[in-house]
Amino acid sequence: MATTGLAGDLAALDRFGKDEDGGFNRLAWSVELRRALEWLAETMAEAGLRTELDPAGNLIGRWEAGSGAPLIIGSHLDTVESGGRFDGALGVLAGVDVVRRLRAADFVPARPIWIVAFMDEEGERFGTAMVGSQAIAGELTELPAELEDSDGVTLGAAMAGWGRSPDRLGEARLAQPPWGYLELHIEAGPVLEEGGSDVGAVTVVAGIAAFEVTIEGRASHAGSTPFGARRDALLAASRLVVELRERAVRGNYLATVGRLAVEPGGISVIAARATLTVDFRADAAPRLDAAAADLGDALAGIGELTGTEYRCRPIYRLEPLPMDAELIAAIEAAAAEVGVRCLRMASGAAHDAMVIGRQAPAGMIFVPSVDGISHSPAERTRAEQVEIGAQVLAATVRRLCA
């Protein structure tokens, strides 16, 4: 039975980028993402929205009603490698469905309502992040065309396939800031499910600081090189992973090494080089600063101990951002109106709301993630929880646009 509305749209999106493990691969500027956005543009148009793909690859659907600056309801359709079905997609599709629901109820908003699928929120392919939302906010005007993905495809070439150019991102800047911003998103963690709440009203979006670390050792023979004569890059990297965890626990921030490459990778060869990424998260800037300082201190100590050299390159940093108090209250009132339990909570994951929220009041609504899993094929939110999220989003929009 072809389901309609939000559930039907989520099912329709399964056609774009799903792999054999059930994960989704709609990377920034990929063909899969473009096909998904072409489908979304049609779906938006059917809902009565006027659509535009802007210079930064953001798909914007406008409900030109009322007057003044718009309320933007946004999220993203791009995913991480083999990502989940709901991360980003839920917020975009729920936004379109809220427009349908409000039109069906003959609701006429006092201000324009735009639904936006931001380009490259995840930043996995080119080591960028929040590209579309930063471009719309006027915080990003261009990117190096020579950035390469893991297949050696440059950003310039990938964008050219979309008729877009990395040196013209600035043209996406909005002429005026939006009136406000709302994003419905999966929690991507265990708090709502464990606490038994139906929705979350986000109080702060944690900041993110990512680095690429290269550790240079010296290749040598595994059988004839005494330990005292080794410069083992993988030993150094291994110590770093453990020490970062210990420092993060002490410093009350999160540290994750998600990517590690070792060269030359021979069974009987001491590792000459290790390249790894470090992802720090904290909901206050001073703790992000402390994390970066801890990384430098750890590398210096480990370099001394193992006789290795190191380089540390910042990949990106996004500042933590508190959500707007009035929007938090509107979300809580909407949840009460719908008759569901709402929990005030921080977001450990980064979101476009932390960018748009620097231009205008922003609020986020969370729905539970089963087993707290996200960025994985196992990412799941139950159908009734999806529906509750859409109802709370619609009720919040009615309050903000009455």
Ligand code: HGY
């Ligand atoms: O990594 C994040 O927090 C987000 O999903 N991009």
Ligand code: MN
């Ligand atoms: Mn994500």
Ligand code: MN
């Ligand atoms: Mn997301």
